[in-house]
């Protein structure tokens with residue numbers, strides 16, 4: 001049976017990158033809340049007594065999908081996976097408690113990155129206005145400042161990546177998700193990884209934990 005891995009970390013800590021690589025090298029399913037939602041858009045939730053009968057209606061109306069619906073969808077995604085890396089869930093302590101009810105985790109990893117490093121990573125992102133290619137002013141710069149290598153388009157900073165928005169996102173993260181990190185730390189199952197190494201360095205540490213899990 002495949003392993004059950006939970007990867008925790010702030011926005012910009014490298015969860016997505018590390019999860020994808022873990023999934024491919026250990027033959028696990030990469031489960032994110034967003035992907036799970038998209039895959040189960042038409043799930044019948046009419047018996048849950050909410051405003052809408054399917055997740056799709058929430059997504060199309062722009063309304064926030066209720067926690068109970070997200071929980072149900074994550075449960076379905078985890079049950080269908082033969083081994084998984086869960087990324088971006090649980091976001092709060094209630095979801096963490098729910099997760100304990102529905103599955104057994106083999107390892108819980110936390111990518112530890114300082115606030116200042118997170119801000120630098122997140123505010124340095126640039127995206128091509130024409131083709132959507134991604135750059136970073138420090139870690140993946142284009143050949144010419146502000147110009148896309150792929151298509152010559154203009155590189156812009158998305159509203160999400162301005163310092164003000166980034167600091168807000170990190171504040172929300174600290175408020176909701178730090179209790180989740182502390183919850184697993186208190187249970188004695190949290191493995192902290194130095195997330196400020198190179199991506200390869202981080203992966204070596206992560207892989208070592210997963211191999212032994």
Ligand SMILES: [Zn+2]
Nearest residue numbers: 128131148151
């Ligand atoms: Zn481009």
